[in-house]
Amino acid sequence: MSNTTPPPLRSRHGQRSDKTQASFGGIDKSAARNFGSAGPDFAGIARSAEFAEIRSRSKRFIIPMTGLFLVLYVGYVLLAAYAPDFMAEPVFGHINVGLLLGISQFVSTLLITTLYVRFATRKIDPEVDEIRKTAAGGQQ
Amino acid sequence: MITHAQDEPALGTGSPAVNITVFAALILVTLFVTYRASSRSSTSDYFAAGGTFSGAQNGIALSGDFLSAASFLGIAGAIAIHGYDGFLYSIGFLVAWLVNLLLIAERLRNTGRFTMGDVLSFRMRQRPVRAAAAVSTLFITVVYMIAQMAGAGDLVALLLDVRSSSGQALVIAVVGVVMVLYVLIGGMKGTTWVQILKAGMLLLSVALITIFLFGKFGFNFNTLLQQASDNNPLGDRILAPGAQYGESALTKLDFVSLSLALVFGVAGLPHVLMRFYTVPNSREARRSVVWATWLMSAFYLCTLVIGFGASAMVGVEAIRAAPGGENSAAPLLAYEIGGTVLLGVISAVAFATILAVVAGLTLTASASFAHDFYANVIQRGNADPDSEVRVARITAMVIGGVAILGGILVNGQNIAFLVGLAFAIAASANLSTLLFTLFWKRFNTTGTLWGMYGGLGSCLVLMLFSPVMSGAEDSIVPAVDFSLFPLSNPGIVSIPFSFLCGIVGTFLHRERADPKDFAEMEVRSLTGIGSRGAGV
Numbered sequence: 260m261s262n263t264t265p266p267p268l269r270s271r272h273g274q275r276s277d278k279t280q281a282s283f284g285g286i287d288k289s290a291a292r293n294f295g296s297a298g299p300d301f302a303g304i305a306r307s308a309e310f311a312e313i314r315s316r317s318k319r320f321i322i323p324m325t326g327l328f329l330v331l332y333v334g335y336v337l338l339a340a341y342a343p344d345f346m347a348e349p350v351f352g353h354i355n356v357g358l359l360l361g362i363s364q365f366v367s368t369l370l371i372t373t374l375y376v377r378f379a380t381r382k383i384d385p386e387v388d389e390i391r392k393t394a395a396g397g398q399q
Numbered sequence: 400m401i402t403h404a405q406d407e408p409a410l411g412t413g414s415p416a417v418n419i420t421v422f423a424a425l426i427l428v429t430l431f432v433t434y435r436a437s438s439r440s441s442t443s444d445y446f447a448a449g450g451t452f453s454g455a456q457n458g459i460a461l462s463g464d465f466l467s468a469a470s471f472l473g474i475a476g477a478i479a480i481h482g483y484d485g486f487l488y489s490i491g492f493l494v495a496w497l498v499n500l501l502l503i504a505e506r507l508r509n510t511g512r513f514t515m516g517d518v519l520s521f522r523m524r525q526r527p528v529r530a531a532a533a534v535s536t537l538f539i540t541v542v543y544m545i546a547q548m549a550g551a552g553d554l555v556a557l558l559l560d561v562r563s564s565s566g567q568a569l570v571i572a573v574v575g576v577v578m579v580l581y582v583l584i585g586g587m588k589g590t591t592w593v594q595i596l597k598a599g600m601l602l603l604s605v606a607l608i609t610i611f612l613f614g615k616f617g618f619n620f621n622t623l624l625q626q627a628s629d630n631n632p633l634g635d636r637i638l639a640p641g642a643q644y645g646e647s648a649l650t651k652l653d654f655v656s657l658s659l660a661l662v663f664g665v666a667g668l669p670h671v672l673m674r675f676y677t678v679p680n681s682r683e684a685r686r687s688v689v690w691a692t693w694l695m696s697a698f699y700l701c702t703l704v705i706g707f708g709a710s711a712m713v714g715v716e717a718i719r720a721a722p723g724g725e726n727s728a729a730p731l732l733a734y735e736i737g738g739t740v741l742l743g744v745i746s747a748v749a750f751a752t753i754l755a756v757v758a759g760l761t762l763t764a765s766a767s768f769a770h771d772f773y774a775n776v777i778q779r780g781n782a783d784p785d786s787e788v789r790v791a792r793i794t795a796m797v798i799g800g801v802a803i804l805g806g807i808l809v810n811g812q813n814i815a816f817l818v819g820l821a822f823a824i825a826a827s828a829n830l831s832t833l834l835f836t837l838f839w840k841r842f843n844t845t846g847t848l849w850g851m852y853g854g855l856g857s858c859l860v861l862m863l864f865s866p867v868m869s870g871a872e873d874s875i876v877p878a879v880d881f882s883l884f885p886l887s888n889p890g891i892v893s894i895p896f897s898f899l900c901g902i903v904g905t906f907l908h909r910e911r912a913d914p915k916d917f918a919e920m921e922v923r924s925l926t927g928i929g930s931r932g933a934g935v
Contacts, residue, residue: 372500
């Protein structure tokens with residue numbers, strides 16, 4: 260897409276600058292560089308203490324959670340593959356350990372989803388809004 | 400609803416005339432929706448619906464994109480025949496969404512614009528990386544589409560009682576042409592509306608069948624399981640894992656390999672990734688993943704009941720003998736409990752499912768080719784958007800043709816299994832590079848190319864020499880045997896290999912990634928500053 264592109268975005272969001280358009284046009288250059296000096300001061304934001312806080316908060320949540328669900332899932336798969344007798348152990352009637360563990364994968368998935376949403380809306384979104392406000396202020 | 404089907408042999412198809420009527424009505428309705436919702440011709444509208452869908456709408460559409468024929472026909476069939484082992488697909492498909500939620504969705508939405516290539520090439524050299532992204536997208540979507548086409552063929556064959564392979568081939572061809580029409584007419588907006596419509600119908604009908612089945616067995620899941628194992632030659636073995644994959648150390652390893660491909664594949668599926676661009680910002684992207692996860696949990700729990708229900712009420716022999724085999728378990732169950740009308744409805748829903756998913760895939764593949772390859776590699780970023788959309792439309796037709804041919808070739812294989820292969824390619828070619836580019840500062844262009852081509856190449860080569868291609872009775876080429884690699888799903892080898900390639904490639908080349916670009920990407924991906932639609 261070049262600068263002659265009728266910018267579809269502008270028609271929708273009247274205020275968009277041409278910078279966003281151009282940022283996807285450049286070839287053999289990273290899109291990032293096309294922002295030039297007029298764009299937001301990304302390097303500055305990246306160095307700021309506020310951003311560092313968001314980054315580390317988000318990593319502190321995401322990395323352990325990713326580890327947790329992978330361990331749960333891989334553990335379940337290994338049990339299913341290599342301990343079928345354990346999985347076939349009946350609990351009540353025909354409902355066995357395997358079925359219950361399978362259902363509990365659903366439960367843990369939904370639980371982690373809910374926890375993440377709570378975490379993101381409480382601990383990340385307000386901070387991000389703050390940074391965005393500052394960045395927008397700095398530009399004007 | 401509960402008419403008696405028992406007076407006809409359960410093999411049958413109801414009345415083809417009724418089936419076709421319900422069918423045709425449905426296709427006309429969805430085509431009409433597509434036409435009404437069809438996008439204006441701007442590229443942003445065509446590829447990303449202008450970013451105008453809400454999180455909830457997009458979440459329903461996401462589940463629509465994801466709950467393909469593989470999930471409905473394939474998993475229900477696998478559970479009906481092999482029992483518990485089929486359920487393992489559902490779990491992999493579901494847990495995989497956590498990868499999207501935690502690591503990918505929001506960051507991708509903030510960083511890119513139309514395609515996966517936007518993100519991968521963000522801080523790399525554009526042309527080679529975009530070309531690689533387009534290549535992997537094309538491979539994944541074509542394999543995925545082939546699976547859907549095969550499913551469509553099975554389904555229509557069952558409905559019309561077409562048993563000859565040339566008849567089924569013709570059916571697949573007609574289905575393919577209709578699907579490409581959707582994309583040509585509707586673009587992303589039309590396709591999204593079809594997805595929403597179809598997801599609604601699909602969820603509603605599986606819920607109703609599940610409730611009916613529970614009622615039939617006195618709201619006692621135990622009784623249902625009892626009858627399912629009575630009606631299955633495998634007996635009690637269907638209630639625990641191992642009936643399909645438990646034979647030997649090799650099949651067990653194959654199962655672990657498939658499980659890895661399922662859980663890591665979703666985050667590399669280009670048509671799922673592209674959906675994150677149809678919402679206005681990253682918070683809506685997050686909301687859509689949450690919606691999709693809840694809807695899919697409900698759906699997969701229903702398929703568990705439906706699968707065992709099919710085993711209990713239709714019986715394994717009847718399923719195996721029907722045209723379409725394993726994949727026809729759910730429609731046969733519908734016939735058993737609701738007669739011709741319900742069979743017509745369920746088949747129409749399944750067909751709409753396939754239609755919508757193929758439309759989504761076609762759109763993704765054509766967007767990637769037009770946006771990444773044509774506009775940015777061939778035209779070096781100077782293509783006008785009209786020609787970009789035109790190229791996308793031509794690509795859609797070509798891809799449709801390839802998928803039709805492929806669908807005819809693999810006709811008869813379980814769809815969930817085939818989709819598992821597409822997942823393996825997605826996990827191998829895309830996941831490692833996406834994660835590295837988002838989270839690893841040092842990662843560079845060489846690493847990206849190595850990771851993508853290494854993962855894609857190893858995955859394709861291993862598939863070519865696997866028992867899926869040759870050597871076994873149900874292979875694509877059963878007559879000759881060049882199956883040097885014993886596993887039918889290559890994930891366990893090719894996924895780690897792609898991560899390794901990404902790392903080695905990065906360190907081999909002296910080119911350092913520009914830290915400024917990484918800073919921009921990091922800020923953008925986390926905060927949305929500078930991204931399309933953000934802060935407006």
